[in-house]
Amino acid sequence: MNAELFENLRLELRRGCLVLAVLTELRAEHYGYVLRKSLADRGMAIDENTLYPLLRRLETQGLLVSQWREEEKRNKRFYRLSPEGEVILSQLLEEWTGINSSLNRIIEGENLPQPVHAGPGEKS
Amino acid sequence: MKPTNSLFASYLRFVESRNWVAAEALPVFSRALRAVLRTLVAVFAVTYALAGPIAHGKALGAILLVTLGWTLWCCVWAVGAVALFTLIFRLARPATPGKLTGKYLGAVGSYLPPDQHDDILAELAANIRSQMEDREAELGRPLTAEEVETILKRHGHPMLVAGRYLPRQHLIGPATFPFYWFAVKTALWIAALVYVVVAVSVPFIASMAHVAAKTAPLGVSTLDAWHFLGVGAVVLLAVFGAVTAVFAFLESIPGFSLAGNWTVESLSTAAPERGKHPWEWMAGLIATGLFAACWLAMPAFPWNLGRVGLYLSPGPAWPSIRLAAITLLLAGMVEAGIHLARPRWTRICTAILVAQRAAVLAFLGFLVYACDSVVVVNLARVPAADARQLPLIVGQCTFYGSLMALLIAATVDVFQCLPYLRRWFLRPGRQIKGTSRQPAS
Numbered sequence: 001m002n003a004e005l006f007e008n009l010r011l012e013l014r015r016g017c018l019v020l021a022v023l024t025e026l027r028a029e030h031y032g033y034v035l036r037k038s039l040a041d042r043g044m045a046i047d048e049n050t051l052y053p054l055l056r057r058l059e060t061q062g063l064l065v066s067q068w069r070e071e072e073k074r075n076k077r078f079y080r081l082s083p084e085g086e087v088i089l090s091q092l093l094e095e096w097t098g099i100n101s102s103l104n105r106i107i108e109g110e111n112l113p114q115p116v117h118a119g120p121g122e123k124s
Numbered sequence: 125m126k127p128t129n130s131l132f133a134s135y136l137r138f139v140e141s142r143n144w145v146a147a148e149a150l151p152v153f154s155r156a157l158r159a160v161l162r163t164l165v166a167v168f169a170v171t172y173a174l175a176g177p178i179a180h181g182k183a184l185g186a187i188l189l190v191t192l193g194w195t196l197w198c199c200v201w202a203v204g205a206v207a208l209f210t211l212i213f214r215l216a217r218p219a220t221p222g223k224l225t226g227k228y229l230g231a232v233g234s235y236l237p238p239d240q241h242d243d244i245l246a247e248l249a250a251n252i253r254s255q256m257e258d259r260e261a262e263l264g265r266p267l268t269a270e271e272v273e274t275i276l277k278r279h280g281h282p283m284l285v286a287g288r289y290l291p292r293q294h295l296i297g298p299a300t301f302p303f304y305w306f307a308v309k310t311a312l313w314i315a316a317l318v319y320v321v322v323a324v325s326v327p328f329i330a331s332m333a334h335v336a337a338k339t340a341p342l343g344v345s346t347l348d349a350w351h352f353l354g355v356g357a358v359v360l361l362a363v364f365g366a367v368t369a370v371f372a373f374l375e376s377i378p379g380f381s382l383a384g385n386w387t388v389e390s391l392s393t394a395a396p397e398r399g400k401h402p403w404e405w406m407a408g409l410i411a412t413g414l415f416a417a418c419w420l421a422m423p424a425f426p427w428n429l430g431r432v433g434l435y436l437s438p439g440p441a442w443p444s445i446r447l448a449a450i451t452l453l454l455a456g457m458v459e460a461g462i463h464l465a466r467p468r469w470t471r472i473c474t475a476i477l478v479a480q481r482a483a484v485l486a487f488l489g490f491l492v493y494a495c496d497s498v499v500v501v502n503l504a505r506v507p508a509a510d511a512r513q514l515p516l517i518v519g520q521c522t523f524y525g526s527l528m529a530l531l532i533a534a535t536v537d538v539f540q541c542l543p544y545l546r547r548w549f550l551r552p553g554r555q556i557k558g559t560s561r562q563p564a565s
Contacts, residue, residue, distance in 0.1 A: 032247060033254040048251060049280050052244075053288040068246075077247050 023089045029080040055079055157205045168194045221272040228276045235286030244289055295372045303382045304371040315363040319356055320528050409460040416453035437502045441494040448487050455480050481537050491526035498522050
């Protein structure tokens with residue numbers, strides 16, 4: 001039961017981070033398989049069944065652009081960050097940095113509570 | 125034979141299109157199945173020739189019956205042959221890696237939306253090929269079918285893989301679910317109430333009309349309980365389905381939100397939960413005591429029932445029911461007394477309450493079971509014209525009244541028990557190792 005609970009919480013914690021990792025990695029052009037390997041090599045392993053639908057969703061949202069191209073005699077679909085995606089990524093990275101430093105302060109038990117950086121429309 | 129042949133050819137094309145039988149095995153399969161069907165036709169002809177004269181006079185029925193049986197028999201053979209050939213050819217010629225990948229992608233593709241079908245499959249195929257190439261490079265040899273199957277199985281079940289690409293992966297989303305669940309519960313309660321009232325009152329009114337008009341008897345029996353419960357279940361299921369369909373439709377509207385516009389003023393308020401005041405327990409104790417005294421003082425049935433008492437007499441089950449009712453009332457008095465005198469004895473009070481609820485359900489169940497023997501009609505005093513219908517009406521009233529009370533009590537008990545059961549089941553899971561330690565002071 002505890003293992004299952006931990007797994008659920010772990011997946012929940014990772015879910016948002018995966019989007020950030022994928023967007024960051026796609027500042028350079030990659031196709032799905034190489035992207036997945038690259039993320040796994042950096043400690044952010046992601047399942048194919050999560051990655052490919054996520055790439056499509058991000059593309060539909062206009063954050064990524066893709067292109068079918070032949071490489072090594074094979075047709076592959078290459079993804080990269082769109083201009084809109086770059087803007088969103090910089091905002092997300094800023095948010096991530098704020099959350100990370102706040103969380104570190106909380107974990108280390110500092111007595112100077114500072115609010116997490118408030119996003120647009122969010123009251124601090 | 126032409127129509128039969130074209131039907132047979134269509135069947136073969138269908139089998140081929142579904143990939144049930146391997147293409148190279150199809151000619152053998154076709155010949156074997158044709159031979160089997162021809163044998164069946166010959167058997168049918170011989171049987172008909174022999175059975176025809178015997179079934180003289182009932183010829184049409186016999187022909188139809190035999191034809192139907194023969195058709196079914198052919199279908200069984202056709203399906204069985206497919207299964208048999210598939211099995212034989214799988215055993216004889218194991219699948220190749222290429223075929224396995226094609227089959228897997230075909231299965232995924234059958235669940236994908238048509239507009240994205242080719243694009244998704246092409247990307248998925250490229251990914252699988254890349255994985256296979258990497259594995260082959262690691263091993264330094266081509267992959268076996270088992271190794272390819274391992275890679276494919278790691279991708280997951282085709283339906284799940286395809287499901288991830290669907291635009292909508294839930295019927296009711298988390299933002300709508302609280303509203304949906306509230307609506308379902310409310311609708312089910314209302315439907316159950318309306319159904320019970322209608323189901324009980326309609327036959328009762330009808331029976332009264334029969335008595336007034338001195339017409340045909342009612343013919344009501346306890347077997348109606350199954351009909352009552354069966355129709356009730358269907359009604360509740362239909363309500364549940366309708367509410368779910370409405371919310372699923374609302375969920376499909378882009379941007380729709382049930383929590384969109386609300387103000388604090390518009391919120392409905394509910395009284396906070398609190399325990400009963402001692403005065404409430406005192407009032408309950410007095411009322412229950414008076415009620416129990418009435419039952420105890422009732423020397424014989426009917427007691428001050430006016431004109432009705434002329435027609436009704438206690439039935440064989442009456443003494444047991446009277447004893448059970450008095451016992452239940454006394455248990456209620458004991459519970460109220462403990463609450464007043466020893467309010468901290470919560471466990472004992474809970475135990476009495478649970479036992480009392482169970483006893484009430486058993487009591488009502490017994491009333492339903494013994495509805496014909498609670499009270500009996502004093503036929504000597506009833507006018508001859510009503511002698512046949514009045515016992516039926518009395519039995520019906522006892523039956524439906526008890527059944528309604530039983531259903532309501534059981535439903536209330538179940539809903540009251542659910543939070544406790546949920547808490548009880550979830551209790552072990554709430555403690556995580558290492559989290560229960562108090563920080564060192």
